[in-house]
Amino acid sequence: MPQKTFKRKVPFSGKAKKEQLKTKKQSKQGPILLQSLEDKEQSSSSIQKTNFQPTKDIRSKSNRYALQFFRESNEEIAKQKEVARQSLEAKTEKDLEVDGDIFFDEVLDFPKRPPWDFELSKSRLEAQENKYFTNYVDKIVQQFEGKDLSLFELNLETWRQLWRVLEMSDIILFIVDIRFPVLLFPPSLYHYVTGTLKKDFILVLNKIDLAPASLVVAWKSYFQDKYPDLHIVMFTTLPGYNLVGKQSNNEGMQVRRKRGRIRMAAEGTQQLFDICKKLVKDEVDLSSWQSKIKEELEEEYIDNDVENLEIGETVQLKNVDTHYQQYEKFNKGILTIGCVGQPNVGKSSLMNAVMGRKVVSVSKTPGHTKHFQTIFLTPNVRLCDCPGLVFPSKVPRPLQVLMGSYPIAQLRQPYITIKYLAERLDLVSMLRIEHPYQEDTWSAMDICDGWAKKRGYLTAKTAHFDSYRAANSLLRMALDGKICLCLRPPSYTENKEYWISHPEVKTVKWIQARSPEDEVTEKFVPYESDTSDCENIVGDDKVVGQDSDNEDEEDSECSEDSGDDEGNFIGTNKFAPLGPDE
Structure with a gap:
C-alpha cells in the first residue's frame, strides 16, 4: 500500500484569514454588489446596509432586500459638523422654488x-x-x-x-x-x-x-x-x-x-x-x-x-x-x-x-x-x-433625509439637515426655545441643544445636552409633517395671486374634505434668528401636519407648556407663503 504524503503547511496570516472568511460569508449570502469598486481599492465597507436584521443563519434571506447606500467618509462627517456650527443664513421665499x-x-x-x-x-x-x-x-x-x-x-x-x-x-x-x-x-x-x-x-x-x-x-x-x-x-x-x-x-x-x-x-x-x-x-x-x-x-x-x-x-x-x-x-x-x-x-x-x-x-x-x-x-x-426605490439623482443629502428617502435612525450626522431646515423655517419661534448659551446668533447645533434643553435630553454619563437625540426628534417631526416644509415650482412666488384664485382650488379642497376652519391658510412670516420670547410669536399661521404611517399613535414631541388643550404643538412657520385660499 503506497504511503500517503502530506503537503507542508504554508504560513497563513490573520489578515488573509479574515479575507477568506469574508469571501465565504458573502458567497453564502448571495451575490454582493459592486465588484468594480474593489478594483478601485474600495472594500465592501464603502456600502452601508440599512434595516439590516442580525441573524445567526447565514443562509437566511431576511436581509435580501435591505437598503444599500454608499457610506459617508469620516472626513465628510467632520466637515458637515463644522458647517452645522456656523451661523444660520436666512433664505428667502424665492429659494424654495425648484426645477427638476x-x-x-x-x-x-x-x-x-x-x-x-x-x-x-x-x-x-x-x-x-x-x-x-x-x-x-x-x-x-x-x-x-x-x-x-x-x-x-x-x-x-x-x-x-x-x-x-x-x-x-x-x-x-x-x-x-x-x-x-x-x-x-x-x-x-x-x-x-x-x-x-x-x-x-x-x-x-x-x-x-x-x-x-x-x-x-x-x-x-x-x-x-x-x-x-x-x-x-x-x-x-x-x-x-x-x-x-x-x-x-x-x-x-x-x-x-x-x-x-x-x-x-x-x-x-x-x-x-x-x-x-x-x-x-x-x-x-x-x-x-x-x-x-x-x-x-x-x-x-x-x-x-x-x-x-x-x-x-x-x-x-x-x-x-x-x-x-x-x-x-x-x-x-x-x-x-x-x-x-x-x-x-x-x-x-x-x-x-x-x-x-x-x-x-x-x-x-x-x-x-x-x-x-x-x-x-x-x-x-x-x-x-412595489418596494420604495431611491432613484439616482443630484438631490442634496439634507433634502433626501427630509423626503424620507434615507432612514433618520441611520444618520451618522443629522445636524447639516437641521441647518437646511432652520434656514428656511423659523424653528426658534416654532419650538419656543431659548438660546442654550445666551448668544445673539443661532447655529444648527444651538437649535439642537436648545431643543434638548427644553425636552430634557441629556447624555447618560456626562449629563450634557444630547444634541444627536434632539436632532433626530426634530427630523422625525419634519418627516411626519409636524414641521412642514414645502417646495414651490418655478415662478410661483410672483404668480401667487393667480394660483390662489385658480378654479381647481375648489377641487383640491373637495378631495381634502376639510371643514372651513381647518383649511390650510398661510401667510409669509419674516425670519428672526434671535427670537426667543414666546410672547413675540406670530399667531395666525396654520400648517396641517401629517400623521406618521405607523398604526400606533406616537407620543407628542411637544412638552406640556408648548401646546393647546388638545395636546397639539404650537409654533410658527417662516415660509407660510400664501394668503387665505378664498
Missing part, C-alpha cells in the same frame, strides 16, 4: 432589466443581471466621481422587484409627496414607461393635506406642462373625515389623531377611477369599483371610537412571484395597477385608503415594504405595491 431639470441629469438613467429569454438558466440570468447592474453603477460613479451624486439604491434585488412590477402592470401609478414632488419624480422612468413599454403613466400627488390648495394646483400645472402624456391625480390618505379632534391650531405645527376606523379616501379614489376608466375604456368591467366608491361618498361617518381599530385583515402575497412571463394586456380580464415610488411617499397608505381598510403594513421607515405585494381591489382590479 437640475436634479435629474440625462446620464442619470435608472437600471433596466437586460434582454432575456426562456432558454436562459436561472444562474445564467442572475449572472447576466449582476454584471449589467455592476457596470451600470460603476459608470454612474465614474461620470460623477462621487460629486453631487445623491444616495441611491444599490441592492439589485430591490431593482428586480421594480422590473417585475413594470412587466406585469397595465398602468403605472407613480406616487410622490406633494412637499417635494419634483425631487421624487425621475423623468427617465416616465420616458421608459410611456415610450419603450407603451404603457399609461399616472402621477399621484399624495399628502395634499400638507400643502395649501393653491400650491397643489401649481404643482399639477407644472407637471402637465412638462410631461404631456402624464395623467395626474391629487390624493390624500387622511381627508378630514378620517381625523378626530382639532385638526389645526393658531400657529406653526400640529398633531392629529386618526379615527378608529379609516374610511376609503373616496374623493381622491374617484379621481383615480375616472382616469383608469378613460384609459381602459370597455376592455375591463370597472362597475364594481365605481359602486364601491359611490357607497363611500354617500356614507355618513359617525364613528367616534378612536381606541377600537377596525383595520380589517392584513393581506399580502407571501410567496412572491418573481418568475418571468410575457406581458399580456388585461390578462384574464383583470386590470393590474402597479404602485411605484420612492420611500415614504405613502404607497402602502394609499392602497389602504383606496381599499378603505388596512390591507398592507405601513411604516415611516424606508424599506419597510420588502417585496411587491398584490391585492385585489375588486375581482377584476388588482393593485401591486
Whole structure:
C-alpha cells in the first residue's frame, strides 16, 4: 500500500484569514454588489446596509432586500459638523422654488432589466443581471466621481422587484409627496414607461393635506406642462373625515389623531377611477369599483371610537412571484395597477385608503415594504405595491433625509439637515426655545441643544445636552409633517395671486374634505434668528401636519407648556407663503 504524503503547511496570516472568511460569508449570502469598486481599492465597507436584521443563519434571506447606500467618509462627517456650527443664513421665499431639470441629469438613467429569454438558466440570468447592474453603477460613479451624486439604491434585488412590477402592470401609478414632488419624480422612468413599454403613466400627488390648495394646483400645472402624456391625480390618505379632534391650531405645527376606523379616501379614489376608466375604456368591467366608491361618498361617518381599530385583515402575497412571463394586456380580464415610488411617499397608505381598510403594513421607515405585494381591489382590479426605490439623482443629502428617502435612525450626522431646515423655517419661534448659551446668533447645533434643553435630553454619563437625540426628534417631526416644509415650482412666488384664485382650488379642497376652519391658510412670516420670547410669536399661521404611517399613535414631541388643550404643538412657520385660499 503506497504511503500517503502530506503537503507542508504554508504560513497563513490573520489578515488573509479574515479575507477568506469574508469571501465565504458573502458567497453564502448571495451575490454582493459592486465588484468594480474593489478594483478601485474600495472594500465592501464603502456600502452601508440599512434595516439590516442580525441573524445567526447565514443562509437566511431576511436581509435580501435591505437598503444599500454608499457610506459617508469620516472626513465628510467632520466637515458637515463644522458647517452645522456656523451661523444660520436666512433664505428667502424665492429659494424654495425648484426645477427638476437640475436634479435629474440625462446620464442619470435608472437600471433596466437586460434582454432575456426562456432558454436562459436561472444562474445564467442572475449572472447576466449582476454584471449589467455592476457596470451600470460603476459608470454612474465614474461620470460623477462621487460629486453631487445623491444616495441611491444599490441592492439589485430591490431593482428586480421594480422590473417585475413594470412587466406585469397595465398602468403605472407613480406616487410622490406633494412637499417635494419634483425631487421624487425621475423623468427617465416616465420616458421608459410611456415610450419603450407603451404603457399609461399616472402621477399621484399624495399628502395634499400638507400643502395649501393653491400650491397643489401649481404643482399639477407644472407637471402637465412638462410631461404631456402624464395623467395626474391629487390624493390624500387622511381627508378630514378620517381625523378626530382639532385638526389645526393658531400657529406653526400640529398633531392629529386618526379615527378608529379609516374610511376609503373616496374623493381622491374617484379621481383615480375616472382616469383608469378613460384609459381602459370597455376592455375591463370597472362597475364594481365605481359602486364601491359611490357607497363611500354617500356614507355618513359617525364613528367616534378612536381606541377600537377596525383595520380589517392584513393581506399580502407571501410567496412572491418573481418568475418571468410575457406581458399580456388585461390578462384574464383583470386590470393590474402597479404602485411605484420612492420611500415614504405613502404607497402602502394609499392602497389602504383606496381599499378603505388596512390591507398592507405601513411604516415611516424606508424599506419597510420588502417585496411587491398584490391585492385585489375588486375581482377584476388588482393593485401591486412595489418596494420604495431611491432613484439616482443630484438631490442634496439634507433634502433626501427630509423626503424620507434615507432612514433618520441611520444618520451618522443629522445636524447639516437641521441647518437646511432652520434656514428656511423659523424653528426658534416654532419650538419656543431659548438660546442654550445666551448668544445673539443661532447655529444648527444651538437649535439642537436648545431643543434638548427644553425636552430634557441629556447624555447618560456626562449629563450634557444630547444634541444627536434632539436632532433626530426634530427630523422625525419634519418627516411626519409636524414641521412642514414645502417646495414651490418655478415662478410661483410672483404668480401667487393667480394660483390662489385658480378654479381647481375648489377641487383640491373637495378631495381634502376639510371643514372651513381647518383649511390650510398661510401667510409669509419674516425670519428672526434671535427670537426667543414666546410672547413675540406670530399667531395666525396654520400648517396641517401629517400623521406618521405607523398604526400606533406616537407620543407628542411637544412638552406640556408648548401646546393647546388638545395636546397639539404650537409654533410658527417662516415660509407660510400664501394668503387665505378664498
